Amino acid sequence: MSSSIESYQRLAARSVEGEQARDVASALEAEVISLFDELRPRLLRYTLSCGLTSGDGEEIVQEAFIALVRHLQLGKPRNNLRGWLFRVAHNLALKRLSENGRRREVAAGIDEAERHVDQNPNPEEHATFSQQRARLLAALQALPDQDQRCLRLRAEGLRYREIALVLGISLGSVSASLTRSLARLGRVSER
Amino acid sequence: MADRYTHPTDEELLSFVDGELSPGESPAIERHLATCWECRARRSKLENTIGEFLEAHHGVLDSQLPPAAGPRALLKARMAELRKTPRAGSWRLVAAQVFDSRQRIYALAALVILIVAVGAGYRVSTSTALDQHLAAAPQQVIPNARLTPGAVRPISMSEVCSVSFSDDADQVPTSLRRQVLQEYKVSARQAGNYELDYLVSPQLGGTEDIRNLWPEPKSTAWNLRAKDALEDHLHDLVCEGKLDLATAQRDLSSDWITAYQKYFHTLAPVTPS
Numbered sequence: 001m002s003s004s005i006e007s008y009q010r011l012a013a014r015s016v017e018g019e020q021a022r023d024v025a026s027a028l029e030a031e032v033i034s035l036f037d038e039l040r041p042r043l044l045r046y047t048l049s050c051g052l053t054s055g056d057g058e059e060i061v062q063e064a065f066i067a068l069v070r071h072l073q074l075g076k077p078r079n080n081l082r083g084w085l086f087r088v089a090h091n092l093a094l095k096r097l098s099e100n101g102r103r104r105e106v107a108a109g110i111d112e113a114e115r116h117v118d119q120n121p122n123p124e125e126h127a128t129f130s131q132q133r134a135r136l137l138a139a140l141q142a143l144p145d146q147d148q149r150c151l152r153l154r155a156e157g158l159r160y161r162e163i164a165l166v167l168g169i170s171l172g173s174v175s176a177s178l179t180r181s182l183a184r185l186g187r188v189s190e191r
Numbered sequence: 192m193a194d195r196y197t198h199p200t201d202e203e204l205l206s207f208v209d210g211e212l213s214p215g216e217s218p219a220i221e222r223h224l225a226t227c228w229e230c231r232a233r234r235s236k237l238e239n240t241i242g243e244f245l246e247a248h249h250g251v252l253d254s255q256l257p258p259a260a261g262p263r264a265l266l267k268a269r270m271a272e273l274r275k276t277p278r279a280g281s282w283r284l285v286a287a288q289v290f291d292s293r294q295r296i297y298a299l300a301a302l303v304i305l306i307v308a309v310g311a312g313y314r315v316s317t318s319t320a321l322d323q324h325l326a327a328a329p330q331q332v333i334p335n336a337r338l339t340p341g342a343v344r345p346i347s348m349s350e351v352c353s354v355s356f357s358d359d360a361d362q363v364p365t366s367l368r369r370q371v372l373q374e375y376k377v378s379a380r381q382a383g384n385y386e387l388d389y390l391v392s393p394q395l396g397g398t399e400d401i402r403n404l405w406p407e408p409k410s411t412a413w414n415l416r417a418k419d420a421l422e423d424h425l426h427d428l429v430c431e432g433k434l435d436l437a438t439a440q441r442d443l444s445s446d447w448i449t450a451y452q453k454y455f456h457t458l459a460p461v462t463p464s
Contacts, residue, residue, distance in 0.1 A: 091432030186240040
């Protein structure tokens with residue numbers, strides 16, 4: 001009798017453990033999905049701006065999130081998961097770029113920009129608007145890779161220290177790079 | 192605090208609008224802006240440029256973003272798949288389950304390259320480095336390359352980085368364990384001085400194969416714990432995209448002590464022996 005009670009208790013304890021493990025797993029999955037919803041467009045835009053196709057970018061974002069699952073499962077540090085995700089995506093993107101051995105020209109976007117002016121009803125404004133954007137995009141493209149990445153990461157909402165972490169540079173370099181780039185873009189838009 | 196009469200630099204102004212200045216620095220700039228039209232105009236020009244850049248950034252890229260529903264569902268499915276796989280079970284079981292999954296193509300593509308790379312890598316690098324190490328360490332701190340060249344299986348990056356494989360060679364079947372000890376001429380009496388270890392760890396694609404197992408002596412600082420630390424580090428580097436899986440496998444299988452020294456920038460193991 002007592003042994004059957006014990007074995008029942010053991011079974012019950014095991015099923016409670018199982019339930020707890022399941023709860024932990026689904027809480028983790030929910031957390032990952034909510035981060036995915038929030039950060040996927042930003043990560044994807046960043047990988048595209050590095051010169052990847054949307055197919056490659058999407059794959060890299062998936063890999064970054066699967067790496068995040070593993071990171072969380074192993075109980076690794078959870079402070080600044082956003083910076084961590086961008087860093088992983090950045091590294092994977094650079095690797096993929098060197099594998100592809102080619103860089104898609106980001107300012108294939110110049111044509112893109114011209115397509116986008118269609119929303120503007122006034123043809124004269126059209127022309128000015130699209131010329132201005134084309135000039136801005138050309139100036140953007142002319143920036144060194146590192147400066148472009150700083151800007152793009154900042155545009156995706158990263159703080160300076162996160163950008164420094166992603167690119168492996170100092171905080172001072174981030175702020176100097178952003179200042180330099182915005183000054184250049186500012187001169188272009190003045191014209 | 193004294194008012195500031197000199198204009199902030201462009202960098203200070205940007206850091207200010209970005210909220211990146213320390214709480215001690217901000218108020219002075221804020222007060223200066225309140226009194227200086229010139230700097231207010233600089234700030235608004237800066238904000239304009241930021242606005243124009245953002246518009247271009249989104250205008251070009253947003254239209255290229257595929258809808259989120261598909262990728263979101265894929266991520267959910269992959270997490271569900273991961274949840275089904277035991278976290279630290281036998282890697283064979285885990286591998287069997289994962290290979291049923293959609294990553295098969297990846298894995299197959301990697302297969303040929305990895306086997307060739309690891310094979311070629313160890314042949315080139317072991318002959319000299321290994322001889323030196325064996326001369327320095329009479330025990331098999333570095334396995335005999337002829338007996339234990341290392342063996343890997345096809346594995347995709349996502350598998351490496353999402354499935355936890357057990358690297359504990361305690362689970363190796365007794366018959367295989369005995370074979371490994373025999374080929375290294377370790378008698379039953381001496382067996383207690385050794386721990387069976389994978390040369391290329393299962394988490395990095397190594398297999399439970401006699402070519403990938405050797406008795407690692409417990410008595411030196413270059414022991415199982417040191418090697419585990421290296422394996423974990425390489426695994427992290429691979430999953431953070433900083434190191435190729437094939438390179439990690441090659442470094443482990445050719446000369447793991449040199450790899451340890453290279454990756455941890457130290458001559459002696461840092462883990463307690």
